[in-house]
Amino acid sequence: MRKLAFPAAAGRVAPLRIVLMPGAYQEPEDFERAGFVAARSEYRLEADLEFVAPELGHLLDRSILETLHEEVVLPARAAGVRALWLGGASLGAFIALAYAERRAATLDGLCLIAPYLGNRMVTGEVARAGGLAAWQPRPGAEEDEEWRLWTFLRRLPLPGLEVALGIGRDDRFGHGHGLLAAVLPAGAVSVAAGGHDWPVWLELWRSFLARLAARAAAR
Secondary structure (H helix, E strand, O other): OEEEEEOOOOOOOOOEEEEEEOOOOOOOHHHHHHOHHHHHHHOOOOEEEEEEEOOHHHHHOOHHHHHHHHHHHHHHHHOOOOEEEEEEEOHHHHHHHHHHHHHHHHOOEEEEEOOOOOOHHHHHHHHHOOOOOOOOOOOOHHHOHHHHHHHHHOOOOEOOEEEEEEEEOOOOOHHHHHHHHOOOOOOOEEEEOOOOOHHHHHHHHHHHHHHHHHHHHHO
16 A cells, blocks of 8 residues: 655644545545645644555455454554544545444544445435434445445444545435435535535545644644
């Protein structure tokens, strides 16, 4: 797994670390090119950033989730990180959710930017049931990663795991975003004009950072 680290200050570990994964066929460098690192400076947030990308071969099985645990989460905790957020954009956010479904207790938060939440067959079934609260997983759902994801989403919110969802109004995956947003607490969802692309994601990232910065200033 390739990783790019952008510490808040040289030579020491920040109490907060945010780990993000890019979408399909994207690279960790795309976060920096899109302005994600520069935005952290705008809000003067003491947070280490780490951008990681799984190998494409690992996306076809579940080994990526164990690799995340061994190479990203455990080292962060061993280094003394007190608050660990995992997330990403598009498919990267999907992987973060799949990890949280198995190891939610190892995380403090999920930063989900325009997450891919499964195909329209999956989201359509949830919608026809009347939303997550009414939907019941089909037998054997745990064998399919997309169905398993929605089974996990039914359990949200979870104690100790904060979820921040950022979505574009015209996102092509919006058929699932509204279903997830409906079960999240007030203030957990940010919406920006636009579709499924980096300028929109940067605006959503800024909204997320602003919320964290305001919370830190209030302490």
